[in-house]
Structures are given as structure tokens and as C-alpha cells.
Amino acid sequence: MPNPPRRVAILTFDRAQLLDVAGPLQVFATANERYVAAGGETPYAPVVIAREASILTTAGLALAATPFAGVELPLDTLICAGGRGVDAACEAPDIVAFVQEAAADARRVASVCSGAFLLAAAGLLDGRRAVTHWDHCADFARRYPQVRLDPEPIFIRDGRIWTSAGVTAGIDLALALVEEDLGRATALAVARQLVVFLKRPGGQSQFSAALALQEGGRFDALHAWIAGALRQDLSLPVLADRAGMSPRSFSRHYREMTGETPARAVERMRVEAAKRMLEERASVAQAARACGFGSDETMRRSFTRLLNINPQAYRERF
Incomplete structure (x- = not known):
């Protein structure tokens, strides 16, 4: 891993799904702990970003965030959260413009759950395979016919763009990103620490x-x-x-x-x-x-x- 740590930004907004943010964030934080404990240098610098300095999730918990207007680019990894507020985020020109700008030079871009709508609104999924929460697939296919939607997988990688299914699938996605960066042993150590599966039972499908x-x-x-x-x-x-x-x-x-x-x-x-x-x-x-x-x-x-x-x-x- 390069020094300084790779900057991983999780983009959120008002009425976001709390676990879409907290799940991946905890995976990267735990990866830092386990990798350093094994003798390595801190691999990630995770940060939560939003248009405002504070957002309210659908769980009723407010999250402090770094306003993206002051975020230094390029990022290593940009992850867009989902949630009930994603439609409003897709209609906010400044949010969509930031996603486009940050994604242009990021090593990889990802979404959790309905965060795929935000990537699609930014034009990042055109012609690519993608997945979103099963309950939003019909709406997504209607709104973004240019995207090759596959409703089955837990997550999909198409080039440098990753998308994942609903809610807890963001943890599966983040573990896969850690495995790509730091290897299976570290990703497995993170999964064990969080008491989750590195590869969940039922295979790579959100329909079990x-x-x-x-x-x-x-x-x-x-x-x-x-x-x-x-x-x-x-x-x-x-x-x-x-x-x-x-x-x-x-x-x-x-x-x-x-x-x-x-x-x-x-x-x-x-x-x-x-x-x-x-x-x-x-x-x-x-x-x-x-x-x-x-x-x-x-x-x-x-x-x-x-x-x-x-x-x-x-x-x-x-």
C-alpha cells in the first residue's frame, strides 16, 4: 500500500440509509486496525463527506460529515451511499457534479444499495453492468435503460466501477475492496473481527x-x-x-x-x-x-x- 494512506470517501446526504455509510466505514476502519496489528502501515484514510457538515439518516441519527466543497481531489475510492434521500440527491446539480468530478480521477468508484441511482444520474453506469437493492430494480431499469442492470448479485465489478445490492451488501462490497488491496488474509481477519462472512452463505446472490x-x-x-x-x-x-x-x-x-x-x-x-x-x-x-x-x-x-x-x-x- 502507498504512503500516505489511500483516501476513501463515503458520500452521503440527508435521509441516507445509516448502514450504507456505517457498514463500509467500519470495514475500512477495522482493516486499518488489523493491518497495523500485523505490522503494516495504515492503509486507509476513510472519511464521510456530504454537501453539508451534518446530515440526518433515516434511522434518526445525525452524522457529522466533511463538506465535499472542501474535499481535496483526487480520491482513491469514492463510495456513494443510498437511502430514501437518493432521489433528491440525484436532482441536486451540485451533488451530481461532485460525483462526476471526483469519479473522473478516482482509482475506483462504488455504490451501496440505491446509491447506484446517483452513479447512474452522473452517467457513470452507462453501458455497464450494475446492481441495486432488489426492491428498486424495476424503477432503476425504467429510469436508466442504458445501464445493464443485473438484479441478482450481492455486488458487481465492471472495470473500476463497483455497485452493490441492498444495505448490508455494502459490507460485502467493502470487504471485496479490502481483499483486492490487502489480500484475502487481511479481509478474512476483518470479517472475523466484525463477525460477518467474507463470502456470505447462499453465494453471491441477494435472493436466497x-x-x-x-x-x-x-x-x-x-x-x-x-x-x-x-x-x-x-x-x-x-x-x-x-x-x-x-x-x-x-x-x-x-x-x-x-x-x-x-x-x-x-x-x-x-x-x-x-x-x-x-x-x-x-x-x-x-x-x-x-x-x-x-x-x-x-x-x-x-x-x-x-x-x-x-x-x-x-x-x-x-
């Missing part, structure tokens, strides 16, 4: 089977049991018995609550668990056995049906 199925709250306990019993027999009679219902009644109520058949829900949870194992370098055979597929071929069919990619190709890619 477990989260989606939680909308059927009546079966939350069943889903928790399934997640720990993927190697077992999870046929309809077994699940119905676990739920204390007849197979016919269970199947009907389950589909009404979750929108899926029990068999498809189990398949999705098994595929998600297998994805995680493959990302952590398990073999296809190991993942198939551990996740209850019974055979490599059965897992291959499930991957192809749900992900349109076979397990070996998924392992090589991720």
Missing part, C-alpha cells in the same frame, strides 16, 4: 432460498430444520409428519404460503447449500453427497434447471 421461503412464516421452523437435514430423506411424507399435518393438507397449505411445492423448495435449498460448498472449493461429488442429492447427475440436473449452469462450471466460475 431461505430468505424467500421466510415469507411463509408458518413453516419457518420447518425450513430451519430442513437446512440442517439436507442429507436426510426429505420426501413429502417426512416433511408433512415434521409439520404435524397429513401429506395432502401439508402440500396444499405449503404451496399457499410459499408459492412453491415442498419438493421444489427442498431442491432450491439443496442447490443453495451446494453452491456454497462449490464456492469454498469442495468437489462436485462432495457437494452432491453433503447436500442430499444422492448422485452427481441428480445435482447436475437441479443446477441446470434452476441456475442454467452445471455444477462443475459453477465451481470454476465462482
Whole structure:
């Protein structure tokens, strides 16, 4: 790392999402602590910047900030937070102009959650792949058709531009930036210190089977049991018995609550668990056995049906 430390600025505004700012900020602060503890020099100089010297987040907490009019450029990294106030920020000429000016000479530019709208308003995402919070994807696609929106990933890197999904995904993004700069060992040390995953379970997708199925709250306990019993027999009679219902009644109520058949829900949870194992370098055979597929071929069919990619190709890619 160069000396002096790399300047990382997190741009915020009134009615920003608190964790969009605090999450990445804490990652860089903890990276400083861990890197220095390991014998290195302080790698980052993180700062929160805004148009005013104080902003009020949607959580009701005010944040002190450095007014960006006095921020010395160039920055190493510019990160734009998101939140309910992002629309007003996109319509503020001085904020958009600062993003454009700061991004021009920054080594990399990033956004957290709906902060992608601010990057798009500044023209920085034209022709690029990007992601934002799942709940804002339809609006984003309508407003910025020139951006190649991909609603699935936790974060996306397209050249020197990084975008991330909703809220806590800013932590995933910041950990990836630290890993790029300081290596996996330091990023893992930061993740352990913050008690978060360096690579979260469920893979690099903001849509996890477990989260989606939680909308059927009546079966939350069943889903928790399934997640720990993927190697077992999870046929309809077994699940119905676990739920204390007849197979016919269970199947009907389950589909009404979750929108899926029990068999498809189990398949999705098994595929998600297998994805995680493959990302952590398990073999296809190991993942198939551990996740209850019974055979490599059965897992291959499930991957192809749900992900349109076979397990070996998924392992090589991720």
C-alpha cells in the first residue's frame, strides 16, 4: 500500500440509509486496525463527506460529515451511499457534479444499495453492468435503460466501477475492496473481527432460498430444520409428519404460503447449500453427497434447471 494512506470517501446526504455509510466505514476502519496489528502501515484514510457538515439518516441519527466543497481531489475510492434521500440527491446539480468530478480521477468508484441511482444520474453506469437493492430494480431499469442492470448479485465489478445490492451488501462490497488491496488474509481477519462472512452463505446472490421461503412464516421452523437435514430423506411424507399435518393438507397449505411445492423448495435449498460448498472449493461429488442429492447427475440436473449452469462450471466460475 502507498504512503500516505489511500483516501476513501463515503458520500452521503440527508435521509441516507445509516448502514450504507456505517457498514463500509467500519470495514475500512477495522482493516486499518488489523493491518497495523500485523505490522503494516495504515492503509486507509476513510472519511464521510456530504454537501453539508451534518446530515440526518433515516434511522434518526445525525452524522457529522466533511463538506465535499472542501474535499481535496483526487480520491482513491469514492463510495456513494443510498437511502430514501437518493432521489433528491440525484436532482441536486451540485451533488451530481461532485460525483462526476471526483469519479473522473478516482482509482475506483462504488455504490451501496440505491446509491447506484446517483452513479447512474452522473452517467457513470452507462453501458455497464450494475446492481441495486432488489426492491428498486424495476424503477432503476425504467429510469436508466442504458445501464445493464443485473438484479441478482450481492455486488458487481465492471472495470473500476463497483455497485452493490441492498444495505448490508455494502459490507460485502467493502470487504471485496479490502481483499483486492490487502489480500484475502487481511479481509478474512476483518470479517472475523466484525463477525460477518467474507463470502456470505447462499453465494453471491441477494435472493436466497431461505430468505424467500421466510415469507411463509408458518413453516419457518420447518425450513430451519430442513437446512440442517439436507442429507436426510426429505420426501413429502417426512416433511408433512415434521409439520404435524397429513401429506395432502401439508402440500396444499405449503404451496399457499410459499408459492412453491415442498419438493421444489427442498431442491432450491439443496442447490443453495451446494453452491456454497462449490464456492469454498469442495468437489462436485462432495457437494452432491453433503447436500442430499444422492448422485452427481441428480445435482447436475437441479443446477441446470434452476441456475442454467452445471455444477462443475459453477465451481470454476465462482
